[in-house]
Amino acid sequence: MSPEGGAEPIRPRASLRTAVVWEVLRDALDRRAKSTDRPVLEVLDTGGGTGNFAVPVARLGHRVTVVDPSPDALFALERRAAEAGVTDRVTGVQGDTQGLLGVVAPAGYDMVLCHGVLEYVEDAEQAVRNVVAALRPAGALSLLAAGRGGAVLARALAGHFAEARHALADPDGRYGEGDSLPRRFSSEELTRLVAAAGLRAVSVHGVRVFADLVPGVLVDTEPGAAEELLRLELAAAEDPGFHSVATQLHVLAERG
Template sequence: MSDQLRPRASLRTAVVWDVLKDALDRQVKATGRDALDVLDTGGGTGNFAVPVARLGHRVTVVDPSPNALFALERRAAEAGVADRVRGVQGDILGLFEVVDRGGYDAVLCHGVLEYVDDPAEGVRNAVDALRPSGELSLLAAGLGGAVLARALAGHFTEARRALTDPAGRWGEGDPVPRRYTAEQLTELVSAAGVEVGAVHGVRVFADLVPGVLVDTEPGAMEALLKLESAVAELPAFHSVATQLHVLGAKGAEGRPQRG
């Protein structure tokens, strides 16, 4: 895993970052270009955009928040990649008002589908922004993780409500408008013309383990990161993950599945 995303934040990003970096490496080999064009929809302050730019790629971040884009600009400058990171105000449902169709080798759609009115259109737009054989990285809140977390906190009625609610919400105070199962996300991606290469459970254990244990027990952080990586692709754990990650390629029919 890259040192760019360590240490505490890596519990939230490690699995996705490792998969994404491999996907970008594949695109470099496939295209013969060292510098790819990457679109990060909802990329905010650049948690992924800046590390991707550090790899030498050009990243366009589309986000509705001016404050987030200002922080992105400052972060990119501090990292020495301001020339490779461009922030544009907008959202995924109006994506082609601010970027071109078919102009990107990879599109990141992380933490977006929970908040859009039309998730299917959002995924279609992300896919339409890809060049042929471009890679899509999709990350969204998992239903099972929320149910498990509410139950372990003793909020059993809320856990049951999340389980039965069409949007996966546990109550009026739930800050997340929508959650997904792995099946729902893969259906959205497949319907948009992307062949699913891999599905990963993200933060399977990280949100359940007491922070004091991770921070004070020698070697606990590294051991937990290895455990998260070990279970990420196991379908049995997708149903309890806090987030779900889907990776696929546009027009990738017939390609072998990837990890």
């Protein structure tokens, strides 16, 4: 599966991990462009790194500003945008969510992407308030963060039962000192964060419910397995029953 509408093709294995978010994001961009009667939207991608989402969004025709603290990531973003032919629609800016409003204009964006950021910031609530402050009055937020329950399930299935139990009880969802993520979230925690910033959650999806658990050799060698797994991911993403075991959680939020 690959994005439609001229967006950058996504490799089969990568699509299993990004398809759910991309489907929600692309639909939200389309609806917003129609509702505002502006085919070209201003999109801000905080922590956007090398442009995994920024470049496909730019290929849809929108203008994307990527804010990331890593100069190396921004250099890779520039190269990737050039290869995709969207250099004129992608701008990289060095910075982070803490000082976001010092490097981008407040209330200047139709949509803000905040993907894989909240796990690392010191104050998640303040980070969400900062990205929301960059939204126009009718703007939308795409929020993606690591899921607490997914880590518990993954450690248990790997045979690390003590770590699974630790992650289950830990306030930040960490499985121990060797855990590379400072924190994980539940869907309830993410929706509370967006509500505290003045937004309402339009949708919540589980991401990578099965993709990280299925052996790669099965997906890569069994005919049709990747396509069927992708269909399963898309179907399960909308079922709240699977949110508690998803590797990541995605929230699309708008102003009340």
